[in-house]
Amino acid sequence: xxxxxxxxxxxxxxxxxxxxxxxxxxxxxxxxxxxxxxxxxxxxxxxxxxxxxxxxxxxxxxxxxxxxxxxxxxxxxxxxxxxxxxxxxxxxxxxxxxxxxxxxxxxxxxxxxxxxxxxxxxxxxxxxxxxxxxxxxxxxxxxxxxx
Numbered sequence: 001x002x003x004x005x006x007x008x009x010x011x012x013x014x015x016x017x018x019x020x021x022x023x024x025x026x027x028x029x030x031x032x033x034x035x036x037x038x039x040x041x042x043x044x045x046x047x048x049x050x051x052x053x054x055x056x057x058x059x060x061x062x063x064x065x066x067x068x069x070x071x072x073x074x075x076x077x078x079x080x081x082x083x084x085x086x087x088x089x090x091x092x093x094x095x096x097x098x099x100x101x102x103x104x105x106x107x108x109x110x111x112x113x114x115x116x117x118x119x120x121x122x123x124x125x126x127x128x129x130x131x132x133x134x135x136x137x138x139x140x141x142x143x144x145x146x147x
Contacts, residue, residue, distance in 0.1 A: 006098055009090045010106035017110040027079065034081030040074035053126030055119040056080045062134035068093050069135050083124055091131055096139035100132055
């Protein structure tokens with residue numbers, strides 16, 4: 001299974017964003033990304049799958065198959081759905097160590113932190129933290145299983 005590295009995927013997102021001149025166009029692109037996010041099954045839209053620290057409601061679930069972590073998510077806010085879609089594109093399908101080590105510089109490179117309201121930036125950081133926490137948990141489980 002040849003999957004692009006996290007850094008390669010981040011660079012693709014940076015390149016995509018460089019095609020847009022205005023932040024209005026960039027927001028439209030983020031919203032489009034959110035619309036393409038596969039639907040999250042209703043059974044996962046539970047309190048324990050909600051990300052704490054997000055102003056909007058965001059559900060995030062992870063699974064672990066063949067040494068790789070896969071994410072699914074949904075949100076009730078279109079911009080947030082697009083943001084989590086970008087994170088899933090970058091992180092899903094990678095090994096726990098890769099996810100834990102990911103710097104996610106693309107977020108700064110495309111200017112997200114300077115163009116998001118403080119509450120949205122906090123929510124984005126909460127999503128990243130939760131995804132990395134899942135990776136840490138799966139790495140721990142993997143280590144236990146190997147003993």
